[in-house]
Amino acid sequence: MAEIPLETYKSDxxxxxxxxxxxxxxxxxxxxxxxxxxxxxxxxxxxxxxxCSGRLPAYVKAYGFHVVHGxxxxxxxxxxxxxxxxxxxxxxxxxxxxAIGGGHIPHAARRxxxxxxxxxxxxxxxxxxxxxxxxxxxxxxxxSTPYGNVEAPINPIAFAITYGATFVARAYSGKPKELVxxxxxxxxxxxxxxIDAISPCITFYDTYKMIPQKLASxxxxxxxxxxxxxxxxxxxxxxxxxxxxxxxxxxTFEESVMATVHRAESKGMPKFDDILTAYR
Amino acid sequence: xxxxxxxIGGEGGEGVISTGELLTRALARADYxxxxxxxxxxxxxxxxxxxxxxVSDHLLLSQGDKIDVLLAFNQEAYDRHFKFLKVNGVLxxxxxxxxxxxxxxxxxxxxVPLTKxxxxxxxxxxxxxxxxxxxxxxxxxIPLERFExxxxxxxxxKGEEVFIKNIQALKAGFDYAVQHVKKTDPYxxxxxxxxxxxxxxxxxxxxxxGAVAAGLKVYAGYPITPATxxxxxxxxxxxxxxxxxxxTEDEIAAIGTVLGASFAGKKAMTATAGPGFxxxxxxxxxxxxxxxxxxVIDCQRGGPSTGxxxxxxxxxxxxxxxxxxxxxxxxxxxxxxxxxxxxxxxRALNIAEEYQIPVLVLSDQYLAHRMASVxxxxxxxxxxxxxxRPTPEQLASYKRYILTETGVSPxxxxxxxxxxxxxxxLEHDEAAELSFEPHNHEVMTEKRHRKLRxxxxxxxxxxxxxxxxxxEIAIIGWGSSEGVIREAVERAREEGNSVGALHPKxxxxxxxxRVKDFLKKAxxxxxxxxxxxxxxxxxxxxxxxxxxxxxxxxCGGLPFTPEEILxxxxxxxxxx
Numbered sequence: 001m002a003e004i005p006l007e008t009y010k011s012d013x014x015x016x017x018x019x020x021x022x023x024x025x026x027x028x029x030x031x032x033x034x035x036x037x038x039x040x041x042x043x044x045x046x047x048x049x050x051x052c053s054g055r056l057p058a059y060v061k062a063y064g065f066h067v068v069h070g071x072x073x074x075x076x077x078x079x080x081x082x083x084x085x086x087x088x089x090x091x092x093x094x095x096x097x098x099a100i101g102g103g104h105i106p107h108a109a110r111r112x113x114x115x116x117x118x119x120x121x122x123x124x125x126x127x128x129x130x131x132x133x134x135x136x137x138x139x140x141x142x143x144s145t146p147y148g149n150v151e152a153p154i155n156p157i158a159f160a161i162t163y164g165a166t167f168v169a170r171a172y173s174g175k176p177k178e179l180v181x182x183x184x185x186x187x188x189x190x191x192x193x194x195i196d197a198i199s200p201c202i203t204f205y206d207t208y209k210m211i212p213q214k215l216a217s218x219x220x221x222x223x224x225x226x227x228x229x230x231x232x233x234x235x236x237x238x239x240x241x242x243x244x245x246x247x248x249x250x251x252t253f254e255e256s257v258m259a260t261v262h263r264a265e266s267k268g269m270p271k272f273d274d275i276l277t278a279y280r
Numbered sequence: 281x282x283x284x285x286x287x288i289g290g291e292g293g294e295g296v297i298s299t300g301e302l303l304t305r306a307l308a309r310a311d312y313x314x315x316x317x318x319x320x321x322x323x324x325x326x327x328x329x330x331x332x333x334x335v336s337d338h339l340l341l342s343q344g345d346k347i348d349v350l351l352a353f354n355q356e357a358y359d360r361h362f363k364f365l366k367v368n369g370v371l372x373x374x375x376x377x378x379x380x381x382x383x384x385x386x387x388x389x390x391x392v393p394l395t396k397x398x399x400x401x402x403x404x405x406x407x408x409x410x411x412x413x414x415x416x417x418x419x420x421x422i423p424l425e426r427f428e429x430x431x432x433x434x435x436x437x438k439g440e441e442v443f444i445k446n447i448q449a450l451k452a453g454f455d456y457a458v459q460h461v462k463k464t465d466p467y468x469x470x471x472x473x474x475x476x477x478x479x480x481x482x483x484x485x486x487x488x489x490g491a492v493a494a495g496l497k498v499y500a501g502y503p504i505t506p507a508t509x510x511x512x513x514x515x516x517x518x519x520x521x522x523x524x525x526x527x528t529e530d531e532i533a534a535i536g537t538v539l540g541a542s543f544a545g546k547k548a549m550t551a552t553a554g555p556g557f558x559x560x561x562x563x564x565x566x567x568x569x570x571x572x573x574x575x576v577i578d579c580q581r582g583g584p585s586t587g588x589x590x591x592x593x594x595x596x597x598x599x600x601x602x603x604x605x606x607x608x609x610x611x612x613x614x615x616x617x618x619x620x621x622x623x624x625x626x627r628a629l630n631i632a633e634e635y636q637i638p639v640l641v642l643s644d645q646y647l648a649h650r651m652a653s654v655x656x657x658x659x660x661x662x663x664x665x666x667x668x669r670p671t672p673e674q675l676a677s678y679k680r681y682i683l684t685e686t687g688v689s690p691x692x693x694x695x696x697x698x699x700x701x702x703x704x705x706l707e708h709d710e711a712a713e714l715s716f717e718p719h720n721h722e723v724m725t726e727k728r729h730r731k732l733r734x735x736x737x738x739x740x741x742x743x744x745x746x747x748x749x750x751x752e753i754a755i756i757g758w759g760s761s762e763g764v765i766r767e768a769v770e771r772a773r774e775e776g777n778s779v780g781a782l783h784p785k786x787x788x789x790x791x792x793x794r795v796k797d798f799l800k801k802a803x804x805x806x807x808x809x810x811x812x813x814x815x816x817x818x819x820x821x822x823x824x825x826x827x828x829x830x831x832x833x834x835c836g837g838l839p840f841t842p843e844e845i846l847x848x849x850x851x852x853x854x855x856x
Contacts, residue, residue, distance in 0.1 A: 078538060078541035080540075085695070264519035
């Protein structure tokens, strides 16, 4: 089969993002990862929430569903249950994923829904012009915290590991090669693959200088099957580790659900009249 | 006399409901028509539960008015229900539990030591329910073998001993009645000569079955009374036909899963009650905007907030009609009877698919858990519709939201080569590309509303009239009150009154023309609703100018009785 060229994955819609936005790095990495994997775009669905990152599906030449704020994961589940042959990539921001939609991550994770979920994490609400988000640091001054943020940020990596995500990674939009590599692995992973992709907001919370200072690669010696060690790396306050923290193999939600269906179906489709007769 | 209303009352969790169900099925198997009504406590154990079954050899349209036979397991059942017992009705009670006051002489009382028989003779306390069934069988001529068959089906899987004990309990009750009860009441069921091919099911069961018949493939839901058993039924049955059921983390996730599945090409549905329905409204706007078919059932219960979780109300009409931001066209369909639950869900799924629009289905607790006998023929004619899909030519230059006469555009689904598009809640143009231009928003808003205009004809056609087509005393109700209103109209017509009832099924779009025609000769319009304000009356006023309207509202958690409708007719007639 002829190779699918990289350009095939690009739509002709021009991104609305500010020049220098970290989201460009994520989009570009997605194109490269899809190309590397040679994914069939007709069987590819991008699901996004609300926020700057929510616009991403329109920039990819594939199927897209730009849903309501915070609900990418339930919609992704619906898509996968309807057609498990589709590859689903959910994208959204830290507000979309951890604030309004925070209640869905635990359930997608424990179900082990077989999708890739990329959080484009900029520690702020960019589309509403800079308010604090669940990943903002204490003391951060913003439109909604003029005297400084008093709420502690969540730890996305520890959060995802705790709830049973079977693939947990952190990436940085400024390190495109590593990001492409992680997206490729996440899509290949069978189960819920979570990537916290740090993607700075150049307009309302520019962390381009801050992030690289703390950035470090997950040590090469790290065993990704070691959950306790993965937690240690996630909780490290000195370094912001980048790379794959944790991976485990567990039956996916879709596999288990379809196995139930096949078991039920194997007994033969019930006759409508027989169902009725049970109500005599 | 073959029209008897039985009511059974007792402690919740002690088998009142299952006793009622056994009685109902035994009667139906003996070819009687049945119609039940139940209330139950919000608690799992304790609280008061009651089950009412009306039995007849002719078509039953309501649960009836007063009670002919009250089976009271305890004092509370007597206290609550005795006032509804007809003069010279039968009070059958557990004499081990309580004794009615000595001055109770307006009824015929039979005290039976149900508990003592169950404990001492059978050695199984809760078999008092089955003992009572044996007594009922003997007193009212309900064939004992019907109970035996049902007990065999219900208890054999629990083991031979349980089965044998229950059969013994049934016979002990029967024998006790033969030996010790001197029957002085006139109630006795005469055998039905006409054999009927009916099934007995609840509204929720009929809805779930209808959904399967219509091709449902994905169901997502969250447990909530009184809708939960729809999910449980489908969890059992849907996988057998290749469908999936998922219990989501909340109702928002449920409707989100439904939309995801429908976007990907499968028929999908969820069911809930008011609190869950409230949570879904944002997603309903997305369904309208992205033109994705979906069906949401709201089994209404008393509200607002947690309200009366186990009692009936018609309080969510406004939410169904208007719950959402922006001009958000959706279809609202109200179910009217157990038979209609089956056909109505098929209609709902068909409309959703055909018009790519959310269809909101209003049921309620009264209908959800009411058992009724339905002719098997009701389940025969099933016409299933599918959504409009693009042709290969259309896919070659695909426009997801291309403008058409009907407002409906061919829908590509992931996997279709060339059909790429991003469905988005942002305003978009024909090609699904974002557009915030003033003209575009007007054009696309009109496109989405055009579908409702296409459905107006259906709305007018499927509204049903009972009694006169153009009466002087007109009644328009909606939803589960259909049978009660119809029975009241029939009774009023027997007395020679110019009465008729119109019962719409589609409430949005509203059957305006049909209502206008119906009201041509009307001197007064009665609108009965199980809510405080008259939500349907407001809807009607917005479409049809008519005076005077006599609203009949109640919101105590109970359905109307035919007597209440008749009383309102008399009242307006006298004042008219």
